[in-house]
Amino acid sequence: MIKVQRSKKLSGFVSIPGDKSISHRAIIFGSLCVGKTTITGLLESEDVKRTIEAVRQLGAKVEKKNGKWEVYGFGVGGFTSPENVIDCGNSGTTCRLLMGAISTTPISAIFVGDKSLSQRPMDRIIEPLSEIGVKCTAREGSFLPITLEGTSSAIPPDFESRVDSAQVKSAVLLAGLNSRGTTKYVEKTLTRDHTERMLMFFGGKIKSEKTDNGYVHYLQGLQELKPQEITVPSDPSSASFFIAAALMVEGSDITIKNICMNETRIGFLKVIDKMGASIEVNNKKTICGEPIADVRVKSSRLKGVKVPKSLVPSMIDEFPILAVLAALAEGETEMKGIEELKVKESDRIFSMAKGLRDCGVNVFFGDDYMTVKGTREVRGGQLINTFSDHRIAMSFMCLGQVTQKPIEISESASVGTSFPGFVEKFKEIGANLSSQTSR
Numbered sequence: 001m002i003k004v005q006r007s008k009k010l011s012g013f014v015s016i017p018g019d020k021s022i023s024h025r026a027i028i029f030g031s032l033c034v035g036k037t038t039i040t041g042l043l044e045s046e047d048v049k050r051t052i053e054a055v056r057q058l059g060a061k062v063e064k065k066n067g068k069w070e071v072y073g074f075g076v077g078g079f080t081s082p083e084n085v086i087d088c089g090n091s092g093t094t095c096r097l098l099m100g101a102i103s104t105t106p107i108s109a110i111f112v113g114d115k116s117l118s119q120r121p122m123d124r125i126i127e128p129l130s131e132i133g134v135k136c137t138a139r140e141g142s143f144l145p146i147t148l149e150g151t152s153s154a155i156p157p158d159f160e161s162r163v164d165s166a167q168v169k170s171a172v173l174l175a176g177l178n179s180r181g182t183t184k185y186v187e188k189t190l191t192r193d194h195t196e197r198m199l200m201f202f203g204g205k206i207k208s209e210k211t212d213n214g215y216v217h218y219l220q221g222l223q224e225l226k227p228q229e230i231t232v233p234s235d236p237s238s239a240s241f242f243i244a245a246a247l248m249v250e251g252s253d254i255t256i257k258n259i260c261m262n263e264t265r266i267g268f269l270k271v272i273d274k275m276g277a278s279i280e281v282n283n284k285k286t287i288c289g290e291p292i293a294d295v296r297v298k299s300s301r302l303k304g305v306k307v308p309k310s311l312v313p314s315m316i317d318e319f320p321i322l323a324v325l326a327a328l329a330e331g332e333t334e335m336k337g338i339e340e341l342k343v344k345e346s347d348r349i350f351s352m353a354k355g356l357r358d359c360g361v362n363v364f365f366g367d368d369y370m371t372v373k374g375t376r377e378v379r380g381g382q383l384i385n386t387f388s389d390h391r392i393a394m395s396f397m398c399l400g401q402v403t404q405k406p407i408e409i410s411e412s413a414s415v416g417t418s419f420p421g422f423v424e425k426f427k428e429i430g431a432n433l434s435s436q437t438s439r
Contacts, residue, residue, distance in 0.1 A: 002409040003433070003435075004396070004397050004406060004407050004409060006402060006432065007432035008430060009251035009299070009430060010253075013257060014255070014256045015234070016239045016258075016259065017421070018041040018235060019043065019194075020047060020418055021194050024051050024093045025170070025194055026230045026232060028051065030228075031055040032078075032225050033226060034073060034224075034227070035073065035227035037071040038229045040229075045416060046089060046091075047091035047093065050088050050090075058079045058086075058102065059079060060073050076178050077104070077178040079101070080107060081107040081108055085110040085111070085112050087113070088111060088112065088144075089117070090117050090345060092117060092120055092167060096122070097167060097171055100171025103129050103132070103134040104152070105178060108148065111144060117144060118144045121142060122146060124168050128157055129171070132155045135148070136149075156176060157175070159172055159183075159184070161187045164188060165340075166192035172185050173219050174195070178221070182219065182220055185219075186217075187215050189313045191314075192313075197290060199219070202225040202226060203223075206220070234292075235259075235260065237268075237317040238422075239295070240317075241321055241426075242425075243297050244398050247298075249430075254296070256295045258293075259292060260292055264313070275325070282294045301330070304333040304374050320348055320392055320395040321398060323352045323363075324356075324396070326372035326374055327359075327399065330376075331373075331374055332371055333372050333374065336368065336369045339368035344391075345417075348389065349365050351386070355395075359403060361378060380407045384408065385410050386409060389414060390415045397412075401431055
């Protein structure tokens, strides 16, 4: 249990761990090359460790040497059947992307996960893979565990997504790498494009274009990828907690280095800019196909906004911390079209609404929306249930920096899935947190 109390100003330079989405993909793409891929700045979180162990089970050699990770792959189509089940833990990315990656190789694998992941929908992956000839046997309701039997004669998918999901897109594209012909994937809104960028960085052939029906991606099949040296930028989703805390705590001034500024990941920055946040973006550059920059944040008086639906896919992980900011903003903040939050590590609409209400904030919510009415002072003084969701835990650790009364966080172990060392880094810039004996 963590006790969080009102803090004085937050200040200093912050180094955020590597981006989680890019870290997963770097390991997977490295395993799809013949030869050595070297990765600098890999996020060493529980989720990414699940991906590392999974590709090892599938035949790749992955090891850490001199602070860098080395992946010795087996080439596209070179996976071998694992001797044991692939335990994805809490990582939906590990499960969904690897299901796609192995689906067009004639091997079998059983995917399992923890209690939370076993309650998250997998039909969105099973459906497109079934269309190309892959056999997936899942628990009733399309939940884990899933037994996947890959195919060597896949029909290249011509798939139009029903849900905007970078994981689904990535799974289909990874399946297409070892298929004959061209894979076509259509999405209404452009979701995270790290897979497309990394494909090109590894020498793959993919074409993307915007049309009247959305965004269309064409991937040439039976490609060979070339091993690379990858540097992983800092995770913008992890950075959002420090950004939000600095905006709320009076007198704060922090700088976060080397944040990934990919257009499909900066919806949160665009929204808080509309809210009146004082933010400077400096030292822009491109590394390994991804734009990065330093971000300086100063405490600001914010106002409520209506979040454009067009920005939802590019900030889906930041809605919990946005809800915290909204609690301190002047007026109402409306978030609509956020039904995807219900199928994350917890039902994040409910989790955030309950925690904020317990702290005295007016919140209205439904299956696909949440409206937070801001107040200059948040009461606090409550034990917050994180529902074992890392982003809920970190969001309320930030809120506790400004509440009138201290709040307690039910657990912090979940934070390790995406941001190991978060509490220590938060303390370094002045955050007021302390460990407590559980009640």
